Amino acid sequence: MLQLNKIHHIAIICSDYPKSKQFYTQVLGLEVLREVYREARQSYKLDLALNGTYIVELFSFPNPPKRVSRPEASGLRHLAFETDNLEGARLFLLSQNTNPEEIRTDEYTGKRFFFISDPDDLPIEFYQS
Incomplete structure (x- = not known):
C-alpha cells in the first residue's frame, strides 16, 4: 500500500x-x-x-480560463481552514468585506462551519475544531 x-x-x-x-x-x-x-x-x-x-x-x-464553481462542478471543491473561534473568524472576515455565509452545523459531525470566496470565487471553508 x-x-x-x-x-x-x-x-x-x-x-x-x-x-x-x-x-x-x-x-x-x-x-x-x-x-x-x-x-x-x-x-x-x-x-x-x-x-x-x-x-x-x-x-x-x-x-487563465475561469473556474467553473457552482453548482457542484467536478474538481477541487474547497480549501478548508480549522479555527478555534468560528464567530471571531466570521466577524473578522465580515470586516474585510468577504461576505461570509452564516455559520452552519454539519448534520453528521455536529461541527460548525461557514464559507467565503477568494477573489476568483474559490470556496474557502472555516471549520471549528
Missing part, C-alpha cells in the same frame, strides 16, 4: 495576482515564504505558510 505522510500543499491559479496576494496574505494572514517571477512563463509563484507550515502555492498565468 502507498504510504502518504500528509498533504504538502494546495496550488491555486489566480486571475488577478496582486488582488489574490493581498487576500491570502492580508485577509487570511498567510505568511510569504518565497515569491518568484518566472519570465519564461510570465508567471508569479508565491509560496505561503500557515503557522510556519508551507501550505499554498499561488500562481499567476496570462489569461
Whole structure:
C-alpha cells in the first residue's frame, strides 16, 4: 500500500495576482515564504505558510480560463481552514468585506462551519475544531 505522510500543499491559479496576494496574505494572514517571477512563463509563484507550515502555492498565468464553481462542478471543491473561534473568524472576515455565509452545523459531525470566496470565487471553508 502507498504510504502518504500528509498533504504538502494546495496550488491555486489566480486571475488577478496582486488582488489574490493581498487576500491570502492580508485577509487570511498567510505568511510569504518565497515569491518568484518566472519570465519564461510570465508567471508569479508565491509560496505561503500557515503557522510556519508551507501550505499554498499561488500562481499567476496570462489569461487563465475561469473556474467553473457552482453548482457542484467536478474538481477541487474547497480549501478548508480549522479555527478555534468560528464567530471571531466570521466577524473578522465580515470586516474585510468577504461576505461570509452564516455559520452552519454539519448534520453528521455536529461541527460548525461557514464559507467565503477568494477573489476568483474559490470556496474557502472555516471549520471549528
